[in-house]
Amino acid sequence: MSTSLVHTRLLTERSLRTLARQPAYLAFTLVQPLVWLLLFGQLFRNVVELPGFGSDNYLTYLTPGVVVMTAMFSAGWAGTGFIVAMDRGVMDRDLTSPVSRAALMAGSLTSQSATVVVQTLIVMVVGVVAGARFDGGPLGWIVVVAAAVLLGCVFAALSNAVALLVRQQEALIGISQFLVLPLTFLSSVMLAPSLMPEWVADVSRFNPVDWAAVASREALSAAPDWSVVGGRLGLLLVLAVGMACLATRAFGSYRRSV
């Protein structure tokens, strides 16, 4: 067990080193969410005046949602690391070393989580500068980071699984095109559930994107209902662990292909 933890740490360090030497990549993944935050924040500013929205500042409502979207979008590309490693001989070298498949998966998810933490904090700070107001204090921010990390792990594991099964970069485009955007619009990221069509509100209750957004907004409010926060985080944790286990099994598919 301790060997696996050491391996996870070493592989995480390797991924983060790669990321640190390509800082443009991190900056690139932040452009889109910041555009959403500032553009949608302006565009839908008056939506809060609709009766029943339940908030008086749209940026305060929107910012945690954009954090969630950012985590999803950047995690959706996590499989790129595996595809590069398979195209080169790095994956083969790792798989013929004492490194376990679980450690390879954990290393990828941990380095992706570190990226998500940085992105989350940047989006939150930009939101505050632009006028969002969070009453929840430090604990609220911690919940936002935790929710983004867990949702990021769900999508990073999915992305890694697709990478191992399909072994083509193009396949990862499908995750952002056919999963991330629909799941965003089927959630309360942009609009309060009370204003949604009833069926969308129903669907959103089973949507992990919604779990993360609800937990984050609740934790940042003046008087959080911690049972709501804990329940949503718990669901995200179970889903993340489950996805990670399934994704680890996908190594078998790669092994059969070599």
Add this chain to the structure above:
Amino acid sequence: MSTTTDPRSAITVADLTKTYRARDREVRALDGVGFTVDAGTVLGLLGPNGAGKSTVVKILTTLSQADSGTATVAGYDVRRDGRHVRRAIGYVSQKPGFDPLGTGVENLVLSGRIYGMSPRASRGRAEELLERFGLADAGRRLARTWSGGMQRKLDVAMSLVHRPHVLFLDEPTTGLDPEARADLWAEISRLASDDGLTVLLTTHYLEEADHLAQRLVIVDHGRVVVSGTPEALKRGLSGDAIAVDLADRDDADRAVGILGRLGGVRELTRDVGTLRARVDDGAAALPPVMAALDAAGLRLAAVTVSRPSLDDVYLRYAGRSFDAAAESAASRPDGTGPDGTSAEVAA
């Protein structure tokens, strides 16, 4: 944990088969491969592209699994004791296995740490290997800025950090320029002689196998066609090749008649103005051949004697020349042979 019956064998392979299933067809990559490699020796696994060399290496390194058959590496069964096999081996695949965004030192230290070495021991070993492979000056530069030859040496160095018992080199010099190739050859030679490593080397360069390996196994269509030392295989061809270029190609028919009547001249063939034959001792056979042709008034442009090459070995046992085999394998990637003969001639 299982051990082989013969402790001198670092690698044993018996009856391996492997079929890849693509969408609409099956590709028989291995069709009953078997051989052994003695500890502390270099074995050259030789064959054209698609012959099954890399598949054997992938099974022995636990990357892939055979459909049937058994194999042990360093005494461990590759199927049951994969964990132990992975600790005992180093593997240099055809594709580069280093991190291009890491420096030479970082790549080597990470390798050491993965095998459980302390940070200090890993750094020491990294410096030692960089020195040994002549990479010390570049050690702190990102590996992506290195030349192809240096990168290949880094791959080999990374596979040696943990002092493996068995090293697998899958076409280590493909794509290198002649100078870098000769350089790497020198390093590989030293691995077996100085470090006592067992090395399994795949290559499609006959020259490389001849130069580096103590024993050769030639595979084609997923089977072993012949194995033995390079010398024994060449000796098995019984005799030297002589070639006579006639100044006037119209004399060729008469020349065939004359040489055909000489004793000790075998396998006489004619190719336009060039006659080829096999003789027991080239140096001794040449004077009578030249005298007989001279007596008939035939003028010669050139006469050559050559020791048998591995290309001749390949031609003899695989039934076609090495280059032709490589071409046919490339044009017919399913790797199935025209017939299923696999005469295993151990020399």
